[in-house]
Amino acid sequence: MLITCPYCGARDAHEFTYLGDAELIDRPDPAGPEAEAAFHAHVYLRDNPAGPHRELWYHGSGCRQWLTVTRDTRTHAIASVVAAARPEVAR
Amino acid sequence: MAKAHFLEGIDPSTPLAAGRWGAATATAGVTMRRLGGLSIASIVSAKGAAPAVIAAIEAAHGLAIVDRPEVCAGTGLCCVGTGPGKWLAVAPRDDGEAFADGLAAAVGAAASVNDQSDGFVIFELAGARIRAALAKCLSIDLDPPAFVPGSAAATLLALVGVTLWQIDEAPVYHLCVGRSLTEAATRALAAAGAEYGFELTLD
Amino acid sequence: MRYSLLNVVVNGLTGNRFAKPAWRDPAPKPAYDVIIVGGGGHGLATAYYLAKVHGIRNVAVLEKGYIGSGNAGRNTTIIRSNYLLPGNEPFYEWSMKLWEGLEQDLNYNVMVSQRGIVNLYHSDAQRDAYARRGNAMRLAGVDAELLDRATLKAMIPFLDYDNARFPIHGGLMQRRAGTARHDAVVWGYARAADALGVDIIQNCEVTGFSRAADGRVTGVETTRGAIAGGKIGLAVAGSTSRLGKMLGLRLPIESVPLQAFVSEGLKPLIPGVITFGMGHFYISQSDKGGLVFGGDIDAYNSYAQRGNLPVVEDVCEGGMALMPMIGRLRMLRQWAGLCDMTMDGSPIIDTGPYPGLYLNTGWNYGGFKATPASGWCFAHTIATDAPHAFNAEMRLDRFRTGRLIDEKGAGATPVLH
Amino acid sequence: MSRLAQGGLIDRAKPLQFTFDGKRYSGFAGDTLASALIANDVRLVARSFKYHRPRGIVTAGSEEPNALVELRDGARREPNSRATTAELYDGLTAESQNRWPSLAFDAMAVNQLFAPFFGAAFYYKTFMWPKAAWEKLYEPMIRRAAGLGRASELPDPDHYDKVQAHCDLLVIGAGPAGLAAALTAGRAGARVILVDEDFRLGGRLNTENVEIDGSAGLDFVAATEAELRALPNLRVLTRTTAFGVYDDTYAALERVADHLAEPAPYQPRQRLWRINARRAVLAAGALDRPIVFGGNDRPGVMLAAAMETYVSRFAAAPASRLAVFANNDAAWGSAFAAHDAGVTVSALIDTRADVSPVLAAKAKARGLRVVLGGRICDAHGKALTAIDIVAGGRTERLAVDGLAMSGGFSPNLQLTCHHNGKPVWNDDIAAFVPGTPPPGMSVAGAANGSYDLGDCLREGAARAVGALADLGIAATALTVATATLNGTAVSAFWHVAEARTKAFVDFQNDVCASDIVLAEKEGFRSVEHLKRYTTLGMATDQGKLSNMPGLAIMAAITGKSIPETGTTVFRPPYTPVAIGALAGHHRGKDFRPTRLTPLHGWAREQGAVFIEAGPWLRAQYFPRGAEKTWDQAVNREVRAVREGVGLIDVSTFGKIDLRGRDVGAFLDRVYINTFSTLAVGKTRYGLMLREDGFVMDDGTTARLAPDRWVMTTTTANAAKVFQHLEFCAQVLWPELDVQLTSVSEQWAQVAIAGPRARDVLARVIDDPATIDNGAFPYMSAMETRVMGGVRARVFRLSFAGDLGFEIAVPARQGEALARALMQAGAEFDITPYGLETLGVMRIEKGHVTTNELNGQTTALDLGFGKMAKKGDFIGKVMAGRPGLVDPDRPRLAGFKPVDPNDRLRAGAHFIAVGAAATTENDLGWMTSTTWSPTFGHALGLGFVKGGTARIGERLRAVDPLRGGDVLVEVCNPVFFDPEGVRLRG
């Protein structure tokens, strides 16, 4: 499986580490009213869809960027790869 | 019985000795030479500060570097893109600390500079079969136009993280390996090059 | 038709003229007391024990393809009860006990073969962790032995003890562990459940659920029409999230591929089950002679039911590091299953989370060995609306309460379990 | 000898000797073992799996189900090797397998007598009485009888390579279709790889006597090969099988040296190619398939296409009197070829009532006897002697010693299914053709169901043009004006109902037509159930021959069409692949890279014994003089530190440089304790949680300058922590100004510990005044100079729990530093110590490490509950869940044996005195133990319910695994210097 890293270009997936659903980007507000429920959902609950999935990969053996990859879990076809950092604050 | 592979007789904790290994070809198809006397520093830009770093390097060293996986070489300094806003700076001088301090002074708060002269070892890889040998250890495409003189890549060599860049058309490459893994990388290349005749030079 | 020596002889002499289907092929009835979704080992075992232990016989097992088409038909057949944590250990040991009597119980030779498992260790820290586990097993009345290198060498001489990158220091052994024939387990349970009146309905995919106003789940929609059910149990392994979505459920599960491999047939070579402690590799030999081996999961979400080459290479590297005699033996076929990996690596057998609904999921890469106990406990949970002591900790709310059953200590990253 | 006097693509000038079952034979270069055996009149080559039926050679390719042998001997013995693909070399040795005592007389053949009871899946219904007999008697018996060849049981002496390749177009198969595709793409300048599993290019052109544009097919092959090999942008790989299609990657196996007695020095035996091909054309051809009739497995019965190959390509006649039995035109061509080569063709039996007049005329011209609308119902003889022909209501016995059968062709579409693509049925050719191939793959030629030579050539060229067009590369299709028109008509025919003897569907696994009938009766009707119940298609050929007839028979019984019945799934590999090839060089010591510390050479000089610590080799202990056992050395090393001073290499710790305005705030969020308040020149111990509230790692972080910090991580978690911090910095809090750099490799780090540590350091540091206790108290850090100007970082810390310093210098100075310290400490008897000694001292001091930080523990469990700050940090919220703060969770405590002579063992569990050793009474477990030379008895750390609240209580530490049951006293986990006087001294 090739992941086209925006910095490095197409690289074999074995250069990357997979973390899981890209919702892990959105860490809940620990001071929020339902923080415990929100963290429970954030840490544990997943859509786990059969279809397009936004997910986090770390290019640890390359440029060391965290990437958000949109990949179809039925076919492994990758629709997009972007830096995981929120664009407004990315480099 | 075929001759056992020479690596089988050498423990990975014993450095592979300089010299010819593998097939007794007239000339070694793959050569690996450890380069000494280099200063190496890592540059990691602050968020959004890559342009400032590029400008600072240009101002201080007259070298225009790019924020891409490429190597930009000037006199006395070359910078290899290793990640967004990240470079490995290499210079032919034997005072890594001062080199890094100089760079740090140049970039100021725009980047974090660390002396890595002892953290990495750089090898020069050449020989008529070097591409074939590298194809056994790397998964990236080294054929032009995918990879040409000036191209660089942070990638895996066998199971070792490395930075590789191409020097010329011959092709000659430079390979930068973490210090603790130089022996592992050497063995991987020796295994890959054995078929073509492998020559290791350590100075 | 009971299988017996006489029966085998008679069939042989009559050219199988009187052979009968192992299970009927009924059309779905409009309603059942219990509907089990998923005709894998767990679903079929659940139906069997519902009928046998709880006398609930108006049961349907709905399977979208053919029974055993899921992980039950694609696993590496290892059965063992060498678990560490009290939330797991008694459950898996109960499973082992059921395995030990399964042929007689089902009147089907599922080829339970207690040839033993050895988990190799390569460092003092690994030895200590195995000792903790082995002692936990012994406290639970389960057999476990810690073998030193010399004993191992006599028992399994062909491992690379000295030259390997990670020398072998010893192993934790469970002699009662071993393998069972995966397909036979599915067919044996199906045949026995069918004999007790359970309807096994293949090519019947559940595509939705019907719900009462109070939220109660009252039936399923399927590719063969709507079917009402008093109670509905999900035992769909890697597909739980897909069914959960139809119910608006989000679960602590990610589905990832696990690959397995079989070699060409060989004369007896590997005595029991062996697992490598410093690489992703484990192996056993099937009765047919194929080396059945596997290793790590492909670490990404997938429903493709196939894996990728890096894991194949990783597994074979582990194999060659451990037993360099297999270099010239050939991999014949590779395949993959969908593993429903949970956030703590342990399963869920629970009532709810809606009335009328029951969950059996989260078997990670290790639920084959659980098949009998899973069916047994799930049947109990469905019949009595409460978990049995064996599955008392395997509940969905443990992620909320923090009473996790994390054997590996890998935390909420399913691909690390 | 059945070697034809002329013809064939063998080199008669190069005779080669070989042995089969110990008997010597000879063949020629260009032969396979199978063709050479045929040329030597060897018919019986193997025994079948279940019934041990005598078997011969059925095919001429990698689809061979029968002719499997043990090739080579000694450590190189390879069971289950197909004689049909083994290239002959001088000195080749092969043995038949799965027979006893000999191939000709196999005692296990008695199994055939029991065949009525050994039907499909008989084993599931029997062997259950008595219960114990299964494992004691039946299973071992079955296992011995099953399996095919014998493994060598010796380490594989050869080595293997793996290569990565990248191309625009991969062409799989070098028959006419593949050659046309490769030539078209190669001429267009695209990067092309052409692979073929054969050792010759040409595919069926090597067999069939055809013309292309007026010249012989073989000339076309030769000219094309010459042009392809001259193209710099095109790589030709023969002996290379594309065996799997993965995401974006094709896997192929090149048999580099299998045609040699043994590989040349440093030549790999085989090479695994991982090919990133942007597009691929599959031109893998089609396979002839058998017809199911009685005795169709007898030696002497082979596929018609194979027979033709043996006759034409290898000049080896498989029979002297041959019959041909077919349902299609192609087999007629095979019959003509045999006849033209001088083999007597006694009858040509076709199931069709009509064939094209062209064929009929060709047969007539050759004087062949043709039986139309006929069938063969049974074949006889241990090796074939006669066949029974049914035609026009009569049965006729015909004496023959060879039978070429052909049930029509099946396209070789396996690779199109590796991404779950399903083949679709084509009635015209009575075969499945590719459905949805994997992305980027197209199919040409016979693999696509196009059987006419001209079509194959045109389709190959067109597919290449199409594939390159997708990539924006213009190409001109190779043009072919004329090509031989061979008949391609076929009429589906699978199974001869009149068969009276066993009719085989899957030869290798002995699956008969009757087994399919039984499976259907017992309800195993889905093709996947049929496969698993009968083992149809599960043998080493993966049903290449048997799947079609098998499912056609099932379709007929159930009254369904073939497409309704469907096929089973094709999975990689296309043909079996050596496990060694998939491992490549990563075996033995090179299984995984070995990491060496910058002080490795120094430690070796000091006589260290090394141990694998994850990827690292670390000094375990340093034996001296007369010391015989490791514990003698360790006890000495511990005493030396506690009484004087010792030094240890701690370079393996992860070291992360953090720079930026917001590092303090950043660290506050990743550690449970506060770091933003840390003063410059100080270091602090920190605990990091995962977001689920469990401990991830611990370590110290020092502040070297207002905006520059350096963190140390445990050796084991170095990469994991760096990745986690990158996630926090890049993704969670990109607004924070933090730059992370791994400096683990740059710095060598040495710890010195013991009452004399400062005295030693004072002689090495450039400014000794700076390490006075006042100037540099416990938990201080500074950047400084040692050894006369060498940049260094000094931290006042000690894992060993004594007065201690850690000194980091640039890696190349590491050994010099160690030597300088040794010299400076000589008068205090400074002692190098290893990991083992560190382990003893950290237990004495109650410091936790991997055994305790195993991912299952919380900060509370470790007694670090008070460290947690008020504000947010990763893991804070989830760490508050009831299960994690449950007072009943086992907490860290220390343990010592009540009887000082008792030994403690990690892994023991705690049970209250008087209670039974059961799970219910389990109070916790021992994580780490050691014999402490400092205290003169054993010490342990562990987790116990109640933790330090139990101090003073006595418990049993039970270890049934090793027969241990020791009375222990619960203690403070910090045994040594609990007040920290030593640390601060």
Ligand SMILES: Cc1cc2nc3c(=O)[nH]c(=O)nc-3n(C[C@H](O)[C@H](O)[C@H](O)COP(=O)(O)OP(=O)(O)OC[C@H]3O[C@@H](n4cnc5c(N)ncnc54)[C@H](O)[C@@H]3O)c2cc1C
């Ligand atoms: C490669 C591999 C190796 C393994 N090795 C081992 C091992 O050695 N030991 C061990 O203990 N465990 C092992 N496991 C795990 C084990 O196979 C599974 O945990 C276990 O089989 C899961 O339970 P099951 O048998 O009920 O699941 P399955 O057999 O997967 O049953 C689920 C069924 O639900 C059906 N289904 C799904 N959706 C629907 C729907 N909408 N409607 C109707 N039906 C539906 C599926 O078709 C499937 O048949 C392995 C798994 C894999 C993949």
Ligand SMILES: NC(=O)c1ccc[n+]([C@@H]2O[C@H](COP(=O)([O-])OP(=O)(O)OC[C@H]3O[C@@H](n4cnc5c(N)ncnc54)[C@H](O)[C@@H]3O)[C@@H](O)[C@H]2O)c1
């Ligand atoms: N008359 C008929 O009915 C009939 C039927 C079928 C084929 N044919 C003839 O056969 C020829 C078909 O041409 P073609 O080019 O399609 O096929 P081919 O059979 O000539 O060539 C296929 C090639 O692919 C190779 N191959 C197969 N699988 C491979 C794999 N996985 N990896 C590497 N190599 C692999 C084979 O070794 C072979 O050389 C034509 O001449 C055609 O006329 C005729």
Ligand SMILES: Cc1cc2nc3c(=O)[nH]c(=O)nc-3n(C[C@H](O)[C@H](O)[C@H](O)COP(=O)(O)O)c2cc1C
């Ligand atoms: C324990 C075990 C042994 C197997 N042995 C064989 C075998 O000898 N030959 C074979 O072709 N497949 C074998 N298989 C694999 C199956 O053919 C099949 O690939 C697997 O059940 C997954 O199904 P699928 O490939 O149809 O998706 C075996 C599978 C298992 C689980």
Ligand SMILES: [Zn+2]
């Ligand atoms: Zn990258």
